[in-house]
Amino acid sequence: MIDFLSKVPLFSNLNNDQLTSISNICSKKSFRSGTILFHEKELGSVFYIVFNGSVKIYTKATTGEEKILSLFKSGDSFGELSLIDGKPRSASAQTLEDSVLIALDAKHFLELLKNNFDISLCIMRELCNRLRDTNQHVYDLTFLDARTRVIKSLIKLANKNGIRNGTIITIKMMLNYDEVSQMAGVQKPILMQVIRDFQEKEILMFDGPAMKLDLAKLRG
Known part of the structure; x- marks a missing residue:
């Protein structure tokens, strides 16, 4: 102790x-x-x-x-x-x-x-x-639009709860999508659209219960 x-x-x-x-x-x-x-x-x-x-x-x-x-x-x-x-x-x-x-x-x-x-x-x-x-x-x-609020919330989750390896931050997903959307102050469909967009651009990847955020591609 x-x-x-x-x-x-x-x-x-x-x-x-x-x-x-x-x-x-x-x-x-x-x-x-x-x-x-x-x-x-x-x-x-x-x-x-x-x-x-x-x-x-x-x-x-x-x-x-x-x-x-x-x-x-x-x-x-x-x-x-x-x-x-x-x-x-x-x-x-x-x-x-x-x-x-x-x-x-x-x-x-x-x-x-x-x-x-x-x-x-x-x-x-x-x-x-x-x-x-x-x-x-x-x-x-x-002052921020819904998409920007989602991005900011994902970065906040990564900074506080993620483990960084180079430009990749791995986040253990403790929250479900409803809770993430509540935290960002957006409707769930908007959250899901941002996530799909990030997956297509390989900014966001899922590995079982974990989520991986590529900071280099996010900044690009």
Whole structure:
């Protein structure tokens, strides 16, 4: 646990004694794929770090339509906002595959922030990054056409979840096409048209459950 925590960006500046203290107040929990970790508008009581697997953060409209806000993988943390301001969860969280998460309850999380300025600063930076991402997404929905939004979403998936080998990025497809279209803010037929176009130009290739994106051909 300590070796893993030392590699988590949130705790990277801490010494072994501090990491040991954190390890002592954390618990590791396993969740099956599709497990709802918390719902939007419920009170928050747990802060999570992804040990392995992946999690999506999303909101749902009254019509039932989902909008994916973020994807988290190993080393990423989430669930802090509700614990900090005491207000209900601003979004829901669900595992995309069988996952193991490190959980920290609200009391210990707030004590951790109080006693470790480095962690508090990292949390503030992460919240700032998410606000910037939100602002950028609003800009994209306002000013970019649907095709460009799809391309940008595929690149974002590649950058965050892909493994690069030269100009080829291999992405393990944790999302289905409906979820990718929700993330891009486009209708599914538009997403499928872009994917077919990319396949014809050999920009995008599928290898079983994985997707390969050729950056050289994309830029060309």
